[in-house]
Amino acid sequence: MADDLQKGLDDVLVAESSLSYIDGDAGLLAYRGYDIKDLAREASYEEVLYLLWRGELPDRDALDEFATELAAERAVDESVITTLDGLAAADERPMAALRTAVSMLSASDPEESDPEDLDASLRKGRRIAAKVPTVLAAYDRLRNGQEPVEPREDLSYAANFLYMLDGEEPDDVAAETFDMALILHADHGLNASTFTGMVIASTLADTYSAVTGGVSALAGSLHGGANQDVMETLLELDESEKDPTDWIRNAIDNDRRIPGWGHRVYNVKDPRAEILTEKSAELGENSGEKKWYDYAATIEEYLTEEESFPEKGLAPNVDFYSGTVYYQLGIDLDMYTPIFAMSRVGGWVGHVLEYQEDNRLIRPRARYVGPENREFVPIDDR
Ligand SMILES: CC(=O)SCCNC(=O)CCNC(=O)[C@H](O)C(C)(C)COP(=O)(O)OP(=O)(O)OC[C@H]1O[C@@H](n2cnc3c(N)ncnc32)[C@H](O)[C@@H]1OP(=O)(O)O
Numbered sequence: 222m223a224d225d226l227q228k229g230l231d232d233v234l235v236a237e238s239s240l241s242y243i244d245g246d247a248g249l250l251a252y253r254g255y256d257i258k259d260l261a262r263e264a265s266y267e268e269v270l271y272l273l274w275r276g277e278l279p280d281r282d283a284l285d286e287f288a289t290e291l292a293a294e295r296a297v298d299e300s301v302i303t304t305l306d307g308l309a310a311a312d313e314r315p316m317a318a319l320r321t322a323v324s325m326l327s328a329s330d331p332e333e334s335d336p337e338d339l340d341a342s343l344r345k346g347r348r349i350a351a352k353v354p355t356v357l358a359a360y361d362r363l364r365n366g367q368e369p370v371e372p373r374e375d376l377s378y379a380a381n382f383l384y385m386l387d388g389e390e391p392d393d394v395a396a397e398t399f400d401m402a403l404i405l406h407a408d409h410g411l412n413a414s415t416f417t418g419m420v421i422a423s424t425l426a427d428t429y430s431a432v433t434g435g436v437s438a439l440a441g442s443l444h445g446g447a448n449q450d451v452m453e454t455l456l457e458l459d460e461s462e463k464d465p466t467d468w469i470r471n472a473i474d475n476d477r478r479i480p481g482w483g484h485r486v487y488n489v490k491d492p493r494a495e496i497l498t499e500k501s502a503e504l505g506e507n508s509g510e511k512k513w514y515d516y517a518a519t520i521e522e523y524l525t526e527e528e529s530f531p532e533k534g535l536a537p538n539v540d541f542y543s544g545t546v547y548y549q550l551g552i553d554l555d556m557y558t559p560i561f562a563m564s565r566v567g568g569w570v571g572h573v574l575e576y577q578e579d580n581r582l583i584r585p586r587a588r589y590v591g592p593e594n595r596e597f598v599p600i601d602d603r
Pocket residue numbers: 229442443444445447477478479480481482483484485533535538539540
């Protein structure tokens with residue numbers, strides 16, 4: 222038995238996967254062999270879901286059939302809306318509301334739970350992916366005192382979410398930008414939330430349990446929660462009215478961890494951040510309000526030249542520019558991480574199914590360092 226401790230499981234191989242390939246030194250990400258840059262430019266989120274779950278890109282007919290089936294599952298049971306309303310009244314965070322709702326969705330799933338039936342698990346995954354946007358849009362409206370908007374089956378996954386959020390059909394730029402953001406966040410190897418889902422599923426718990434665990438793990442600020450933190454940081458910088466380089470110098474001198482920087486796998490700029498940088502700049506130019514992009518770009522330029530950051534392999538990750546993109550689409554800050562979750566359902570379900578094809582209970586061990594051979598003292602004698 223190997224006794225070397227791998228805290229944080231850095232570089233520990235626990236599974237084989239054909240879903241996403243990452244080269245952290247070259248800044249490369251591919252889903253099932255297709256470069257993320259090509260997928261972001263050419264594909265739709267529905268196509269990417271198909272690719273992740275079935276292994277191949279669909280042809281036109283297969284995509285139409287898949288997208289139609291997905292769209293048909295968008296509505297959620299009224300009991301879910303009632304629960305969301307209660308959570309909104311209690312001012313619950315959207316990520317926590319999502320966690321509760323995903324867990325609750327299993328109650329209205331029409332199929333029995335049989336984790337060993339992988340086709341049924343995929344259908345459950347598809348239902349979750351279809352309903353998460355409905356849950357999130359309804360929650361955002363309820364907490365703002367508005368009625369939820371019913372999903373529409375004739376809109377794409379991305380456009381329908383923005384429609385349910387605002388009650389108005391988004392323009393093409395917003396729908397395409399959002400679709401691209403969903404593609405970029407859909408999968409990323411054995412990240413913490415995907416691994417959480419796999420651990421849960423490896424016990425033969427069902428898809429709802431695995432996805433609920435994924436949402437829970439994604440919420441933290443070291444993982445998906447960083448996108449909201451980035452935008453809060455930029456707003457803090459804006460309010461300070463300081464020069465961005467002075468502000469960031471001060472933050473480093475105060476040992477602040479800069480959200481959206483650093484990654485367990487990448488030592489260079491995340492390829493998704495490259496794409497989001499361009500999108501953020503483009504949206505700013507189109508709207509005439511480039512401030513948010515400019516702040517992020519100035520910080521990037523400064524930190525890239527600041528010795529300690531490149532030395533430690535710290536560069537912008539996917540979260541560094543996504544917040545500025547969502548902000549420019551008018552989305553509330555605390556919806557950014559739930560949107561990440563909406564997209565990552567694709568990866569969670571894909572990895573769980575892939576792992577369950579040849580399932581083995583995941584069970585590492587800890588080195589015991591506590592006291593030994595202690596004499597038990599009855600409670601009244603302590
Ligand atoms: C979708 C995603 O999950 S992407 C990641 C999103 N999370 C963030 O953006 C939060 C900010 N980033 C971080 O906290 C980290 O970079 C992580 C958690 C993502 C990866 O961390 P790890 O690989 O475990 O690196 P670790 O935390 O050991 O840091 C290594 C060194 O870099 C420093 N470091 C890491 N990230 C940052 C950062 N964002 N800002 C400043 N310093 C940092 C650490 O202080 C440490 O320095 P030291 O060696 O002098 O002590």
